[in-house]
Amino acid sequence: MLAEVGRLALFTRDAVLRGLMPPWYFRQVWDQILRIGYFSLPVVGLTAFFTGGALALQIYIGGTRYNAENLVSQIVALGITRELGPVMAGLMVTGRVAAAIAAELGTMRVTEQIDALTTLSTNPFKYLVGPRIVAAVLTMPILVGIADIIGILGGYIVGTTSLGFNSAAYIKNTTDFVEFTDVTSGLIKAAVFGFIIALMGCYHGFNSKGGAQGVGRATTNAVVSGSILILAANYVLTSLLFEK
Amino acid sequence: MAEPHIVLDNVHKSFGSKHVLRGVNVGVGKGRSLAIIGGSGTGKSVTLKCILGLLQPDSGSIRIGGEEIIGLKGEARDRMLARFGMLFQGAALFDSLNVWRNVAFGLMQGERKMKAREANAIAIDKMAQVGLGPELANANPADLSGGMRKRVGLARAIAPEPEIIFFDEPTTGLDPIMGDVINNLIVDCTRRLGATTITITHDMASARKIADDIAMIYKGKIVWHGPANEIDCSNNAYVEQFIHGREEGPIQVDL
Numbered sequence: 001m002l003a004e005v006g007r008l009a010l011f012t013r014d015a016v017l018r019g020l021m022p023p024w025y026f027r028q029v030w031d032q033i034l035r036i037g038y039f040s041l042p043v044v045g046l047t048a049f050f051t052g053g054a055l056a057l058q059i060y061i062g063g064t065r066y067n068a069e070n071l072v073s074q075i076v077a078l079g080i081t082r083e084l085g086p087v088m089a090g091l092m093v094t095g096r097v098a099a100a101i102a103a104e105l106g107t108m109r110v111t112e113q114i115d116a117l118t119t120l121s122t123n124p125f126k127y128l129v130g131p132r133i134v135a136a137v138l139t140m141p142i143l144v145g146i147a148d149i150i151g152i153l154g155g156y157i158v159g160t161t162s163l164g165f166n167s168a169a170y171i172k173n174t175t176d177f178v179e180f181t182d183v184t185s186g187l188i189k190a191a192v193f194g195f196i197i198a199l200m201g202c203y204h205g206f207n208s209k210g211g212a213q214g215v216g217r218a219t220t221n222a223v224v225s226g227s228i229l230i231l232a233a234n235y236v237l238t239s240l241l242f243e244k
Numbered sequence: 245m246a247e248p249h250i251v252l253d254n255v256h257k258s259f260g261s262k263h264v265l266r267g268v269n270v271g272v273g274k275g276r277s278l279a280i281i282g283g284s285g286t287g288k289s290v291t292l293k294c295i296l297g298l299l300q301p302d303s304g305s306i307r308i309g310g311e312e313i314i315g316l317k318g319e320a321r322d323r324m325l326a327r328f329g330m331l332f333q334g335a336a337l338f339d340s341l342n343v344w345r346n347v348a349f350g351l352m353q354g355e356r357k358m359k360a361r362e363a364n365a366i367a368i369d370k371m372a373q374v375g376l377g378p379e380l381a382n383a384n385p386a387d388l389s390g391g392m393r394k395r396v397g398l399a400r401a402i403a404p405e406p407e408i409i410f411f412d413e414p415t416t417g418l419d420p421i422m423g424d425v426i427n428n429l430i431v432d433c434t435r436r437l438g439a440t441t442i443t444i445t446h447d448m449a450s451a452r453k454i455a456d457d458i459a460m461i462y463k464g465k466i467v468w469h470g471p472a473n474e475i476d477c478s479n480n481a482y483v484e485q486f487i488h489g490r491e492e493g494p495i496q497v498d499l
Contacts, residue, residue: 112336113338120350
């Protein structure tokens with residue numbers, strides 16, 4: 001366990017010091033932005049929509065016990081922007097992207113493509129790891145920003161169609177209540193989650209061995225470790241960002 | 245007497261308690277072709293990876309043109325790697341790039357940074373040298389046969405016109421005829437470039453065709469080294485057992 005932590009620490013150091021230093025491969029970064037960001041939009045959007053809707057229902061049902069059901073719009077907005085938007089998007093992107101990165105790099109490792117890069121005077125950290133980290137850190141906040149809007153929209157649709165809220169009042173309560181820092185805190189979390197997702201995918205893919213079984217193991221490990229680290233980082237970031 | 249172009253001097257490499265290289269001593273003259281033969285797990289690939297810097301030897305010295313290459317870092321390592329070409333066993337083509345971009349990769353990345361149009365012209369020319377037509381330039385590597393993949397790998401290895409080329413089991417997985425085609429291409433291409441080459445193989449037909457010299461490795465040590473045309477009269481029990489494919493002899497096979 002300790003050795004694994006040490007290996008991950010060294011990999012993170014190399015990923016940052018080598019991967020983010022020039023030469024930069026802008027085409028690689030752009031390709032990864034499309035793969036990580038653009039192609040994750042449907043899954044993140046749908047997740048946020050249904051989460052917002054379910055959250056509105058739960059708050060309404062729970063709120064009726066204390067005559068607090070009129071707080072649905074405010075709590076949906078707060079819950080989505082601060083917690084559920086970044087965490088749900090982070091977990092969904094981990095499942096989709098960290099797995100894909102680990103599988104791709106793992107296959108490249110076992111078929112000697114990563115060794116081939118080195119023999120062609122190309123540092124694999126700069127060519128493979130750096131662009132994925134940059135792309136994930138840049139696109140995750142955008143994804144989460146969109147997820148925030150769609151999640152709140154989900155709550156709005158459920159609130160106004162099923163729970164009987166007035167449309168204009170729901171929107172006014174939301175916009176009056178949500179503060180700038182509620183949104184930015186979620187976006188900061190998203191950037192950190194993006195780093196974790198790309199790092200875990202690259203780390204497990206880079207270190208995969210043993211053919212198809214090894215690639216499968218790397219993929220599973222990338223998703224599991226990425227998800228756990230996101231939840232742990234979420235707690236740490238929440239306590240730092242919202243410390244009273 | 246001048247030192248050979250590539251020199252391995254008492255190179256050791258272990259993985260945990262497993263000693264793979266136990267003092268490898270071998271040299272290759274400039275423009276010469278060496279084949280390292282030996283059974284599976286005897287240290288052939290590890291030797292090659294140590295020269296390429298993909299693995300760090302535990303001790304010993306590896307010199308190219310008199311320059312020590314163990315421990316090279318940064319730009320010095322990049323400069324050294326730019327002198328090498330490598331054909332991998334499975335070709336190791338990049339799945340995400342089409343054929344011509346694979347061939348031109350070493351020209352467009354690394355130190356050269358050639359423009360795509362110029363690199364494309366060279367890639368098409370190198371593909372022609374290995375018998376691949378321009379119609380394959382935009383093909384996906386996954387759509388190629390094993391022999392074609394090897395040809396693309398060979399074209400990629402020779403595209404930057406390196407002074408040293410390594411071949412890792414160039415004929416493994418190919419039928420005998422295609423194996424001979426690849427051997428002939430390797431001989432043609434390396435002679436044209438005047439490159440120094442090291443080939444690791446357990447295919448004797450390939451070793452005889454490609455190499456000027458042959459070295460046999462067993463349990464991490466070179467047990468015989470001499471001209472390729474003298475291998476049949478080596479009077480070495482290891483070599484004779486290996487080239488005749490006998491089970492009986494000093495080479496112990498772990499079953």
